[in-house]
Amino acid sequence: MFGLNRARRTAVAAVAATAAAVTTALLSAPTAVAAPQPIVGGTTTTTTAYPFMMQITDASQNQFCGGTLVSATKVVTAAHCMVGESTSSVRVVGGRTYLNGTNGTVSKVSKIWINPSYTDATNGDDVAVLTLSTSMPYTTASYVSSSQTSVYAAGTTARILGWGTTSESGSSSNQLRTATVPIVSDSSCKSSYGSDFVQTDMVCAGYTSGGVDTCQGDSGGPLLIGGVLAGITSWGEGCAEAGYPGVYTRLTTFSSLVTAQVNS
Numbered sequence: 001m002f003g004l005n006r007a008r009r010t011a012v013a014a015v016a017a018t019a020a021a022v023t024t025a026l027l028s029a030p031t032a033v034a035a036p037q038p039i040v041g042g043t044t045t046t047t048t049a050y051p052f053m054m055q056i057t058d059a060s061q062n063q064f065c066g067g068t069l070v071s072a073t074k075v076v077t078a079a080h081c082m083v084g085e086s087t088s089s090v091r092v093v094g095g096r097t098y099l100n101g102t103n104g105t106v107s108k109v110s111k112i113w114i115n116p117s118y119t120d121a122t123n124g125d126d127v128a129v130l131t132l133s134t135s136m137p138y139t140t141a142s143y144v145s146s147s148q149t150s151v152y153a154a155g156t157t158a159r160i161l162g163w164g165t166t167s168e169s170g171s172s173s174n175q176l177r178t179a180t181v182p183i184v185s186d187s188s189c190k191s192s193y194g195s196d197f198v199q200t201d202m203v204c205a206g207y208t209s210g211g212v213d214t215c216q217g218d219s220g221g222p223l224l225i226g227g228v229l230a231g232i233t234s235w236g237e238g239c240a241e242a243g244y245p246g247v248y249t250r251l252t253t254f255s256s257l258v259t260a261q262v263n264s
C-alpha cells in the first residue's frame with residue numbers, strides 16, 4: 001500500500017516534530033520559502049461564516065478531526081476519526097474559529113455511531129454520526145438526500161473546510177481555512193487510485209495539477225456542494241499532489257443511514 005494519509009491524533013508529537021522541522025528549514029533555507037497555504041491552497045475563514053463547522057477534539061479540547069452540525073445535537077464526521085474513541089474521550093466544539101480559542105460551545109458526546117460496515121477508509125463506508133449531550137446554538141447544514149447523485153457531476157465546484165495541515169508535512173492551521181476544488185470524474189479517480197477507489201462510496205475532488213486539497217486534520221470535515229453537505233473528508237495519497245485528488249465519502253450513498261441516526 002502506498003503512503004495514504006489519514007487523521008493523526010498524536011497532536012503533541014506532531015507539533016514537536018513540526019517545530020523541529022521549521023527550525024531546520026529556517027536554519028537551512030537559502031532563500032525565502034513560500035508562505036504556508038490554507039488547508040493546502042485557500043483562505044482563512046471563520047465559524048461565523050460556516051457556523052455548522054465543528055472541531056472534534058479530545059477531552060483536553062485538542063482538535064484532531066472536523067465535523068458538520070446537521071441538527072442541534074447531531075454531527076456528521078468520518079468513521080476513521082472515531083475508531084478507538086469512546087464517548088468519554090471526545091468533545092465537539094462549535095463556534096470556535098481558532099484552535100487556540102476558548103470560546104464557543106463545548107459538548108460531550110452521548111453516542112458514537114460508526115457505520116457498522118466500516119473497516120478502513122480505502123474500503124469506503126467512512127461515515128459516523130455523533131450525538132451531543134449539549135445542543136449547539138448554531139445554524140445547521142443540510143445534507144444531500146440519496147437521490148441527489150447528480151451533484152457529483154465532474155467539474156462541479158465544491159468547498160472544503162478545516163484546521164488541517166497547510167502542506168503535506170506541515171502543521172495545522174490555528175485559524176479555520178477553506179478552499180474550493182472541482183469534483184473529479186469517477187473514471188479519472190479510478191485512474192489515480194485503482195481498486196482503492198470505491199466508486200459507490202467515494203467521490204474525488206481536486207485539480208489535475210494539485211495545489212489545493214484537504215490534509216491531515218481535515219478529516220471528518222465537510223465537502224459542500226451548493227452549500228449542502230455532500231461529502232466527508234476521508235483520505236488521499238499525500239496532500240495536493242498532482243494526479244492525486246482528495247477522496248471524500250460520497251454522502252448520497254449513506255444519506256438514509258445518516259438520517260436514521262439523526263432521527264434516533
Ligand code: 4AZ
Nearest residue numbers: 005006007216217219236
Ligand atoms: C488526513 O489525514 C487527510 N489529501 C485528509 C485528506 C487527505 C489526506 C489526509 C487528502 O486527515
